[in-house]
Amino acid sequence: MRLNGSQILSKALHEEGVEVIFGIPGGTIMPLYDEMHKHPMRHLLVRHEQAAAHMADGYARVKRDVGVCMGTSGPGATNLVTGILNAHMDSSPIVAITVNVPSAMIGTDAFQEADISGITIPVTKQNYFVRHTRDLARIVKEAFYIARHGRPGPVHIDIPKDVLLNEADFVYPTAVDLPGFQPTFEGSLVQIRKAARLIERARRPVIIAGQGVLISQASAELLAFAEKTDIPVVNTLLGLSSFPQSHRLYNGWPGMHGYVYSSYSVDQADLVIGIGNRFDDRFCGKFSAFAPKAKIVHIDIDPAEIGKNVRVDVPIVGDVKRVLNKLTPEIGECESHDEWFEQIAEWKREFPLKQYPDDTPHLFTPQVINAITKATDGKAYIVADVGQHQMFAAQYYPFEEPGQFQTSGGLGTMGYSLPAAIGVQVARPDKEVWAIAGDGCFQMNLQELAVLIQDRVPVKIAVVNNGYLGMVRQWQQLFWEGNYQHVDLATGTPDFVKLAEAYAIPGWRVTKPSELNAAIAAARAHPGPALVEFCVYREENVFPMVPSGAALSEVIPDTPYVPAAIATPIPAAAPAAPAAPAPVHA
Numbered sequence: 001m002r003l004n005g006s007q008i009l010s011k012a013l014h015e016e017g018v019e020v021i022f023g024i025p026g027g028t029i030m031p032l033y034d035e036m037h038k039h040p041m042r043h044l045l046v047r048h049e050q051a052a053a054h055m056a057d058g059y060a061r062v063k064r065d066v067g068v069c070m071g072t073s074g075p076g077a078t079n080l081v082t083g084i085l086n087a088h089m090d091s092s093p094i095v096a097i098t099v100n101v102p103s104a105m106i107g108t109d110a111f112q113e114a115d116i117s118g119i120t121i122p123v124t125k126q127n128y129f130v131r132h133t134r135d136l137a138r139i140v141k142e143a144f145y146i147a148r149h150g151r152p153g154p155v156h157i158d159i160p161k162d163v164l165l166n167e168a169d170f171v172y173p174t175a176v177d178l179p180g181f182q183p184t185f186e187g188s189l190v191q192i193r194k195a196a197r198l199i200e201r202a203r204r205p206v207i208i209a210g211q212g213v214l215i216s217q218a219s220a221e222l223l224a225f226a227e228k229t230d231i232p233v234v235n236t237l238l239g240l241s242s243f244p245q246s247h248r249l250y251n252g253w254p255g256m257h258g259y260v261y262s263s264y265s266v267d268q269a270d271l272v273i274g275i276g277n278r279f280d281d282r283f284c285g286k287f288s289a290f291a292p293k294a295k296i297v298h299i300d301i302d303p304a305e306i307g308k309n310v311r312v313d314v315p316i317v318g319d320v321k322r323v324l325n326k327l328t329p330e331i332g333e334c335e336s337h338d339e340w341f342e343q344i345a346e347w348k349r350e351f352p353l354k355q356y357p358d359d360t361p362h363l364f365t366p367q368v369i370n371a372i373t374k375a376t377d378g379k380a381y382i383v384a385d386v387g388q389h390q391m392f393a394a395q396y397y398p399f400e401e402p403g404q405f406q407t408s409g410g411l412g413t414m415g416y417s418l419p420a421a422i423g424v425q426v427a428r429p430d431k432e433v434w435a436i437a438g439d440g441c442f443q444m445n446l447q448e449l450a451v452l453i454q455d456r457v458p459v460k461i462a463v464v465n466n467g468y469l470g471m472v473r474q475w476q477q478l479f480w481e482g483n484y485q486h487v488d489l490a491t492g493t494p495d496f497v498k499l500a501e502a503y504a505i506p507g508w509r510v511t512k513p514s515e516l517n518a519a520i521a522a523a524r525a526h527p528g529p530a531l532v533e534f535c536v537y538r539e540e541n542v543f544p545m546v547p548s549g550a551a552l553s554e555v556i557p558d559t560p561y562v563p564a565a566i567a568t569p570i571p572a573a574a575p576a577a578p579a580a581p582a583p584v585h586a
């Protein structure tokens with residue numbers, strides 16, 4: 001069958017099961033849009049291409065399949081880049097399609113020309129510049145295969161306009177031939193057995209469940225493994241929701257703003273079993289002081305992750321689900337962990353997460369998250385932006401179901417939550433989806449409010465307004481002698497309720513705790529998108545906190561005052577971790 005490039009691409013997307021595309025048309029990509037409308041695919045017209053990539057990313061994370069975004073040449077393509085990098089850092093499978101100026105004009109500085117392939121090389125798992133129409137079908141097949149297989153990630157395809165207009169024979173390939181791309185799915189039995197022996201002998205073990213558990217859809221296998229071995233489970237930020245938080249073995253999340261008892265448990269563990277996690281700096285604190293007493297087992301599908309940041313004693317390269325299915329039956333009788341659980345319980349009693357009474361004179365973000373939790377019965381899908389509100393959302397919302405929490409963990413991209421929540425809601429129309437954004441983050445992609453209305457996407461938005469770039473202000477307060485530089489947003493910030501109304505979205509404003517429940521109930525009762533602005537105490541800080549460059553043992557507990565220890569910058573060489581973590585605020 002002879003088809004032109006646009007027809008080939010549309011058919012190929014159909015063959016890959018693509019149902020939704022996020023994008024904006026433009027001059028060079030017009031032939032594709034002209035063809036696409038003939039196919040039963042949903043297209044959401046975003047207002048900025050960065051948002052298209054975040055929508056595809058949010059969609060992909062929850063659908064557990066590829067999300068697709070598109071942009072025209074030049075600025076359309078470059079606008080996608082932040083979203084592509086975000087997907088890359090968080091292992092999110094997206095395919096980004098751009099159309100470039102015609103082949104004959106490449107390299108001539110033609111109108112809206114950008115070397116987008118050159119630009120995306122370092123931010124993608126793979127990228128393609130399509131030279132011939134006859135290659136298009138194969139490239140699309142490969143792109144989706146690479147995005148989905150092994151450790152997922154973004155793939156970019158750039159197509160000169162003439163390649164879309166020229167004709168070629170269309171046969172969609174049934175298989176890919178990629179000799180250089182052969183992910184390892186099965187973990188080595190030798191290594192698995194070594195891990196099993198360490199697990200049997202450990203007295204203070206901890207499981208770290210990362211996002212790989214969600215990607216591999218291995219929550220049930222993780223639960224079986226944890227229950228059989230009776231080992232507490234901590235999450236990474238992106239791993240949140242991979243293990244039910246109501247379970248007796250759930251042990252919170254450690255790291256920069258994680259729980260004190262979780263940080264202490266990792267610090268004092270004699271065995272750390274990392275499952276589908278990256279051992280990143282926000283999680284580990286100072287790498288050289290990470291889990292100093294522990295042997296480390298690391299299960300990950302990406303061999304490049306093993307030993308990247310921390311030493312690993314037993315590396316197991318493979319898909320988390322398959323490895324756990326092999327590992328669990330290999331494990332015999334384990335040592336008792338009773339003493340270990342008692343120790344953790346003691347830390348938990350000593351360092352609980354701060355709770356506020358209902359009648360505080362100011363509103364605090366944990367009260368907001370608690371009220372959303374109560375109203376949604378803990379069943380909402382939460383998409384958090386980046387900053388203090390993100391950490392509060394992660395600390396206070398109790399996640400039970402895999403996929404319930406999405407955030408920009410690796411790149412920390414402000415402006416992620418609204419577009420990603422749109423993608424999540426499109427992937428899961430049956431779920432109540434809340435985007436939780438700071439006033440700074442919300443202003444980075446608020447133009448996407450239009451999509452909520454145009455495409456009937458009923459996302460609920462919580463804007464946590466402290467009138468500051470709060471997280472930066474917190475660091476300036478704690479580490480830069482309170483010298484607040486360019487973090488005050490109070491002037492120039494729009495009236496968020498009126499702004500929502502300008503987009504035909506109803507809005508409510510909450511300024512004190514007593515108003516929380518009614519406003520959240522009203523937003524939930526509205527059948528479409530709705531916005532609630534929460535005006536919180538301006539100088540609220542997020543604790544616990546492991547200061548940048550400090551060890552997990554140096555976590556500063558939840559505290560209403562600024563501890564002297566962090567009133568001055570952290571010295572370059574932090575003191576050695578104490579043998580057993582002493583309460584840091586004593």
Ligand SMILES: Cc1ncc(C[n+]2csc(CCOP(=O)(O)OP(=O)(O)O)c2C)c(N)n1
Nearest residue numbers: 387388389412414438439440441469470471
């Ligand atoms: C695109 C981008 N620019 C800058 C930053 C640095 N940054 C991290 S958190 C933050 C403040 C976020 O402020 P806001 O959205 O108001 O949330 P809050 O911390 O107050 O809850 C900034 C500027 C970033 N993460 N992303």
